[in-house]
Amino acid sequence: MNTPNDPPVSKNELVRREDAVLERIAAIVGRRNVPLGEVHVGDDAAVLAPFVGEMLVSTDVAVLGVHLDPALFPLEDLGFKAVASAVSDLAAMGGRPRAAVVAVCSPPGTDLEELHRGIADAASSTNCPIVGGDLTRSKDVSVAVTVLGETPGRGSVLRSGARAGDTILVTRPLGRSAAGLRRRRAGAPLSDPLVIAHRRPWPRIQEGIAARHAGAHAMMDLSDGLGIDLHRLADASGVGFVLTEIPVAEGASEQEAVSGGEDYELVITTSDPQRLLRVFAERSLETPIAIGLVVRDPGLRTWRGEIFTRDGWQHEL
Amino acid sequence: MNTPNDPPVSKNELVRREDAVLERIAAIVGRRNVPLGEVHVGDDAAVLAPFVGEMLVSTDVAVLGVHLDPALFPLEDLGFKAVASAVSDLAAMGGRPRAAVVAVCSPPGTDLEELHRGIADAASSTNCPIVGGDLTRSKDVSVAVTVLGETPGRGSVLRSGARAGDTILVTRPLGRSAAGLRRRRAGAPLSDPLVIAHRRPWPRIQEGIAARHAGAHAMMDLSDGLGIDLHRLADASGVGFVLTEIPVAEGASEQEAVSGGEDYELVITTSDPQRLLRVFAERSLETPIAIGLVVRDPGLRTWRGEIFTRDGWQHEL
Numbered sequence: 305m306n307t308p309n310d311p312p313v314s315k316n317e318l319v320r321r322e323d324a325v326l327e328r329i330a331a332i333v334g335r336r337n338v339p340l341g342e343v344h345v346g347d348d349a350a351v352l353a354p355f356v357g358e359m360l361v362s363t364d365v366a367v368l369g370v371h372l373d374p375a376l377f378p379l380e381d382l383g384f385k386a387v388a389s390a391v392s393d394l395a396a397m398g399g400r401p402r403a404a405v406v407a408v409c410s411p412p413g414t415d416l417e418e419l420h421r422g423i424a425d426a427a428s429s430t431n432c433p434i435v436g437g438d439l440t441r442s443k444d445v446s447v448a449v450t451v452l453g454e455t456p457g458r459g460s461v462l463r464s465g466a467r468a469g470d471t472i473l474v475t476r477p478l479g480r481s482a483a484g485l486r487r488r489r490a491g492a493p494l495s496d497p498l499v500i501a502h503r504r505p506w507p508r509i510q511e512g513i514a515a516r517h518a519g520a521h522a523m524m525d526l527s528d529g530l531g532i533d534l535h536r537l538a539d540a541s542g543v544g545f546v547l548t549e550i551p552v553a554e555g556a557s558e559q560e561a562v563s564g565g566e567d568y569e570l571v572i573t574t575s576d577p578q579r580l581l582r583v584f585a586e587r588s589l590e591t592p593i594a595i596g597l598v599v600r601d602p603g604l605r606t607w608r609g610e611i612f613t614r615d616g617w618q619h620e621l
Numbered sequence: 622m623n624t625p626n627d628p629p630v631s632k633n634e635l636v637r638r639e640d641a642v643l644e645r646i647a648a649i650v651g652r653r654n655v656p657l658g659e660v661h662v663g664d665d666a667a668v669l670a671p672f673v674g675e676m677l678v679s680t681d682v683a684v685l686g687v688h689l690d691p692a693l694f695p696l697e698d699l700g701f702k703a704v705a706s707a708v709s710d711l712a713a714m715g716g717r718p719r720a721a722v723v724a725v726c727s728p729p730g731t732d733l734e735e736l737h738r739g740i741a742d743a744a745s746s747t748n749c750p751i752v753g754g755d756l757t758r759s760k761d762v763s764v765a766v767t768v769l770g771e772t773p774g775r776g777s778v779l780r781s782g783a784r785a786g787d788t789i790l791v792t793r794p795l796g797r798s799a800a801g802l803r804r805r806r807a808g809a810p811l812s813d814p815l816v817i818a819h820r821r822p823w824p825r826i827q828e829g830i831a832a833r834h835a836g837a838h839a840m841m842d843l844s845d846g847l848g849i850d851l852h853r854l855a856d857a858s859g860v861g862f863v864l865t866e867i868p869v870a871e872g873a874s875e876q877e878a879v880s881g882g883e884d885y886e887l888v889i890t891t892s893d894p895q896r897l898l899r900v901f902a903e904r905s906l907e908t909p910i911a912i913g914l915v916v917r918d919p920g921l922r923t924w925r926g927e928i929f930t931r932d933g934w935q936h937e938l
Contacts, residue, residue: 316932319849341675346857347780348713348841349770353864355671358658361752363767365724367759396665405763407682407724435678439767448724448755448765450680453666463664479819524665532636539662552768615633 326439332417333406333434335425338560342435350435351355352403355453361511362393366465376400376488379445380501383422386447389527391430392507396525397460398516399453401432406449409442423447430507440441445554447473461572466522466541473580473592475511477531479556487555505568507582511589515572518583518613522573522585529565531615535605537571542609544604547596573598642733643756649737650723650744650751659752667752669720674772679710685762693805695873696732696762696818699730700739703764708747709824709885713831714777716770718749718826721765726759740764747824775833778889783839783858785917787890790897790909792828794871795847799881804872815872822885828906832889835900839890846882848932852922854888861921864913866928880932890915 330345338344343351366386368374387404396402406423410416416439427434432451466472484492484502492499510523515523522541526533530550538545552561574580577594584592598608605612647662655661660668660888683703685691704721711718723740727733733756744751748766783789801809801819809816809886825842832840839858847867855862869878891897901909913924922929 316849316930319845320931343779348710349677349716349768349777351714351777351779352676352678354674355676357671359667359669359672359769361669361720361722361767361769362726363722363753363755363765365726365755365757365765367726367757370758393665397668399666403678405678405680405767407680407767409682409726409761409763409765436680438680438682440684440763441687442761442763443728444759444761444763446757446759446761446763448680448682448725448726448767450678450722450724450765450767451666451677452676452769460666460668462660462668528636532633576685595744595933613633614637 311563317413317555322439329416329420332420335433344433345437352435355402355454357457359400360394360397360453360455360460361450362390363448363450363477364390364393365446365448365556379418382445383447384504385439386449387426388430388505388507388617389568390449390451391432391509392525392527394451394453394605395507395509395512396523396570397561398512398523399455399460400513402452402454403435404451405434405436406434406447407438409440411443412441414445419447425541427485427536430509436531444522455516461496461516461520461523463522463524463537463540466537466543466573466598467575467599468543468565470521470575470598471577471594472545472596473572473594474551474588475508475569475592477551477553477561478526478567478569479564480553480567481505483553483556502566505566507568508566508570510587511570514583514587514589515570515580516521518574518580519576522592525573526567527565527571529563530571531563534571535614538602542602544599544601545596546599547607549595550607551593551595561570611618634654639756646733646737649734650741652750658847661750662754667720669752669762672719672771674774677711677714677716677770677772677777678767679707680765680767681710682763682765694733694748694820697739699762700736700764701743701821703766704740704743705747705768705822705824706885706915707768708749708826709822709842709844711768711770711828712824712829713840713887715779715829715840716772717769717830718747719769720752721749721766721768722753723751723753723764726757726761726763728760729758731762736764747826748910772833778825778833778837778840780839780841780854780857783854783860783890783915785860785915787838787892787915788894788911789862789913789915790889790894790911791868792825792886792909794868794870794878795843795884795886795905796878796881797870798883799877800870800873819883822864822883824885825887827904828887831900831904831906832887832897835891835897836893837889837891837897840887843884843888846880848886852886852931855919855922860917861916861918862913863916863921863922866912867924868910868912
């Protein structure tokens with residue numbers, strides 16, 4: 305329907321325009337070679353060949369001004385981050401991405417092609433083709449991404465599987481995304497490596513698959529920060545934890561590492577950390593870092609011997 | 622992040638509140654009995670048992686004020702329509718719904734429970750459980766729904782399969798939704814049968830499955846109206862058509878039937894209409910109505926011997 309400032313146009317003309325925009329966008333996000341037997345953009349629904357193992361599905365929405373500050377970052381980053389954070393949910397289960405669909409809301413005048421270039425970049429980096437979408441008018445710019453994945457060879461790794469005695473590991477030092485945001489606010493260029501870590505989060509797909517094959521007990525991705533997400537994992541598993549070390553990324557502060565969020569590194573628990581390290585090494589993946597142990601008492605949650613509160617910063621409360 | 626008018630609250634508190642809202646919503650939309658081996662709301666991604674046949678996926682977004690006038694309809698109708706129109710895309714392929722995820726954007730103060738009651742109603746009526754979701758803050762209220770379906774026994778029916786000589790049928794007389802909107806604008810109560818047809822569209826899932834099993838050549842759902850959608854089907858198939866009759870629902874005008882939209886009836890083409898009618902009858906489904914024939918020339922598109930333009934109303938141009 306029309307917003308009040310539009311000149312009146314026929315429904316026919318609106319539909320024509322919409323179809324034309326959709327075609328341009330399909331050219332940006334569409335896959336060049338659609339596998340035999342599959343149908344992507346263009347029909348009522350996309351048709352995909354059967355999945356292997358379980359089917360994983362997750363949805364994530366990113367809103368301009370909430371998840372991305374348009375004064376600091378280009379619009380394509382919103383598209384990239386929306387897809388990357390959704391794909392990271394698959395990585396967190398040990399899933400292999402198979403496909404994504406995107407529903408975009410935007411006011412007239414939005415550069416939809418720029419937005420979809422970010423979407424297409426993330427889809428292509430994560431090997432998660434965009435197979436369908438929807439486009440509508442609204443006051444906000446928002447991108448809702450739904451991703452589908454599969455788990456060949458072994459079932460997915462839930463949050464709820466951590467057991468007393470498990471070693472807790474993370475896939476990389478933490479805090480890069482928060483440090484990048486801080487640096488960008490202080491005037492660092494978009495090409496600054498930490499700013500890029502914030503703009504272009506990299507879902508740990510291969511690491512998640514490796515952890516699943518190595519028999520990890522529990523796993524999740526760090527979207528809100530270890531100080532919140534580790535509690536969620538512990539709550540889901542009904543356990544506590546004793547943290548020794550929290551690895552801080554170069555250029556980040558300890559607080560950024562604990563409560564910064566948006567790192568999208570994985571936190572993994574396993575009773576056999578040696579096996580996990582071996583599987584990671586065999587696949588030439590960066591060595592995960594042990595940060596502590598799972599304990600039986602769900603009320604016992606410490607870091608360096610002190611209580612680790614839900615955001616990790618007791619002294620802030 | 623906070624909008625300017627919020628009192629400052631800690632991130633920890635925001636996350637707690639979000640988790641509490643998510644729990645209340647999960648209680649509204651969540652399925653009581655999750656099948657063995659599946660995981661719905663609560664982990665990074667939902668885990669579903671393997672699908673049968675092809676995997677169908679479609680996404681649809683509904684925005685308050687664009688897809689639903691809040692002065693005329695309750696908020697729960699937005700949730701209902703968002704899910705129903707997405708499920709209708711599965712019906713249009715002959716798919717059986719398996720699961721849906723919903724991403725909701727809303728400003729503070731939105732009655733999220735009312736919105737999700739509409740979502741839950743549609744999910745339950747269409748037997749399409751909500752297995753995951755996301756919730757974020759924005760200026761608009763929007764609901765992005767992604768639905769997943771399967772096609773046991775036979776492949777899905779595309780838009781592109783219509784062949785010269787096919788009979789074209791629709792599942793019911795058309796125009797009810799547009800007539801309901803007109804009646805509501807004129808003061809009819811929410812309980813008026815035509816108003817309900819607008820508020821609570823009913824995806825033709827069983828009809829779509831029946832048409833697939835009956836070997837239909839092409840199918841789509843009528844979301845923008847026959848005057849637009851039939852051209853899309855003809856374009857995708859590279860054919861034309863000769864329409865004889867367009868069935869008008871009781872209480873609707875001819876124009877509403879042709880270009881009203883949101884009826885979500887199916888348009889079907891088949892070379893064996895007798896078989897289609899037989900399969901529908903065997904399943905106690907309402908008899909579909911023949912409206913014309915597919916012809917080879919993609920430039921020949923007529924109704925009652927006159928040119929049928931893209932919105933069906935040549936005299937309006």
